[in-house]
Amino acid sequence: GCASTGGGSGEKERSDLLTREQILGAEATNLYDVIRRLRPRWIAIRANRSFEMDTEVVVVQNDVYLGPAEILKEIAPETAYQLQYLEGTRAATAIPGLMSDRHVEGAIIISTRPIG
Numbered sequence: 001g002c003a004s005t006g007g008g009s010g011e012k013e014r015s016d017l018l019t020r021e022q023i024l025g026a027e028a029t030n031l032y033d034v035i036r037r038l039r040p041r042w043i044a045i046r047a048n049r050s051f052e053m054d055t056e057v058v059v060v061q062n063d064v065y066l067g068p069a070e071i072l073k074e075i076a077p078e079t080a081y082q083l084q085y086l087e088g089t090r091a092a093t094a095i096p097g098l099m100s101d102r103h104v105e106g107a108i109i110i111s112t113r114p115i116g
Contacts, residue, residue: 015039018083031080032072035108042085043069045105055103060095061110069108084109 018038026034035042045055057069086095091107 015041016085018080020081023077023080023083026077028077030073031075031077031083031110032069034077035069035072035083039085042106042108043072055105057105058091058095058107059110060107062112063095065095066110072108075110079112080110081113082111084111 018034022038023031023034026037028034028037032043043057045057059066059069059071061075086107086109088104088106091104095107
């Protein structure tokens with residue numbers, strides 16, 4: 001037999017993106033649980049990089065910084081149209097000012113409306 005990833009659209013699943021269909025399909029009560037089930041690596045801190053500052057995964061919604069990943073526990077899955085993960089250096093360039101007072105492992109970007 002041939003292994004399938006589901007989907008059937010021929011589109012390769014992106015490890016840095018969750019679509020609205022995937023988010024709602026996770027049947028979770030908040031976005032933290034959605035990510036924990038579908039993309040646990042997004043919220044994993046590999047190692048603290050500094051003795052002065054904590055290393056964290058940050059959350060941004062519609063270009064507004066919300067806080068560390070724990071804030072996702074307060075956001076309903078229905079709020080999100082799409083979730084995207086940016087690794088540390090990409091997060092720093094995509095979100096100016098983020099690196100000034102924290103070490104960022106990555107950023108979870110919440111879009112509440114269609115992109116484009």
